[in-house]
Amino acid sequence: MSHLGRSTCRRAAALTAAMLALPVSAAVAGEAPSPQRAPHVFAMPVTPERVVVAIDAGSRDDLTTAVVQDDTGRVVGRTTLTASGKGLVPLSVATNTRQRVRVTIGNAVEPPAPEVSRVVVATTETAYLRTSSWRVVNKRTPLAPDEAPSKxxxxxxxxxxxxxxxxxxxxxxxxxxxxxxxxxxxxxxxxxxxxxxxxxxxxxxxxxxxxxxxxxxxxxxxxxxxxxxxxxxxxxxxxxxxxxxxxxxxxxxxxxxxxxxxxxxxxxxxxxxxxxxxxxxxxxxxxxxxxxxxxxxxxxxxxxxxxxxxxxxxx
Ligand SMILES: [Zn+2]
The missing domain is CATH 3.30.1380.10 (Muramoyl-pentapeptide Carboxypeptidase; domain 2)
Structure with a gap:
């Protein structure tokens, strides 16, 4: 299945416009407007000691990077977003604890894009871990005997x-x-x-x-x-x-x-x-x-x- 990257879409639109000798806006004017999706961030526990922060730039295709900082401002992770504006930043979080992190989504080029900043809670607390659809089970990461889906x-x-x-x-x-x-x-x-x-x-x-x-x-x-x-x-x-x-x-x-x-x-x-x-x-x-x-x-x-x-x- 192909997910057309955002930059690919933009390039394709420009190319079509050039071939039709029309301004880009005219070439795409007939398309249904895609709903604007706001940038958003969420965090999912994946093992008893690991949380993954997920970053989604939504419709903002000027946003290409994300930086994650802990409560003291220390940078604990960063990533480059995929062509469709997604990124993951894994964090070590002690078993059965939580911490707040700040995620700043921006770009790494000049001129800088208006940044988006969000605070999320990264938690390995049992109730969240056991209901996480991103839970990893592998030959070094077992489940407890009493773990079972809630519904x-x-x-x-x-x-x-x-x-x-x-x-x-x-x-x-x-x-x-x-x-x-x-x-x-x-x-x-x-x-x-x-x-x-x-x-x-x-x-x-x-x-x-x-x-x-x-x-x-x-x-x-x-x-x-x-x-x-x-x-x-x-x-x-x-x-x-x-x-x-x-x-x-x-x-x-x-x-x-x-x-x-x-x-x-x-x-x-x-x-x-x-x-x-x-x-x-x-x-x-x-x-x-x-x-x-x-x-x-x-x-x-x-x-x-x-x-x-x-x-x-x-x-
Ligand atoms: Zn199977």
């Missing part, structure tokens, strides 16, 4: 966090419209369920073998309820890497982002996640972040949040 809804009998359920229904509608056969096979799996599954694999194949194909309890993203595994009724490649070559796999790769999902384990990020590609395993993160990942070309949540790779359970 669960079923889609075709598959339980999910309600936010993921709403997004999945949209995605399935779109798939239906394109005559792509697609349905969810599993969603939320509790800690206890994962433990039973993993223990049975260990009894059958041994721990080393089980670790290559099953997550240990607490380390499965399915425990968040934000993840589902997709199947295609035509079968053949379900839960296999060749699923990516089926119409359902291609549909998910190209369109899951528009509903706020990302394919979590790809060929590109195997070294970071420690998982072989799983083109059927979709993680809900919301449309803001799925759009950012596409704009920025970041290949994983770990990369986007500047987290260390987590290829194995060993530290």
């Amino acid at each position: 669960v809804e079923k889609v075709q009998g598959v339980p999910l966090d309600e936010r993921a359920a709403v997004a999945l229904r949209q995605l399935l509608e779109r798939a239906k419209g394109e005559k792509v056969e697609l349905y969810p096979s599993t969603g939320l799996r509790s800690y206890g369920w994962q433990q039973g599954l993993y223990d049975s694999y260990v009894r059958r194949d041994g721990r080393a073998a089980a670790d290559t194909y099953s997550a240990r309890p607490g380390f499965s993203e399915h425990q968040t309820g934000l993840t589902f595994d997709a199947k295609s009724r035509s079968g053949g490649c379900d839960l296999q890497e060749c699923f990516g070559t089926t119409p359902a796999g291609a549909f998910l790769r190209e369109q899951a982002g528009s509903a706020g999902f990302v394919v979590r384990y790809t060929e590109q990020n195997t070294k970071v996640t420690g998982y072989q590609p799983e083109p059927w395993h979709l993680r809900y993160v919301g449309q803001w972040l799925s759009g950012y990942l596409e704009d920025s070309g970041k290949g994983s949540l770990e990369d986007a949040f500047a987290m260390p790779p987590a290829p194995s359970y060993d530290r």
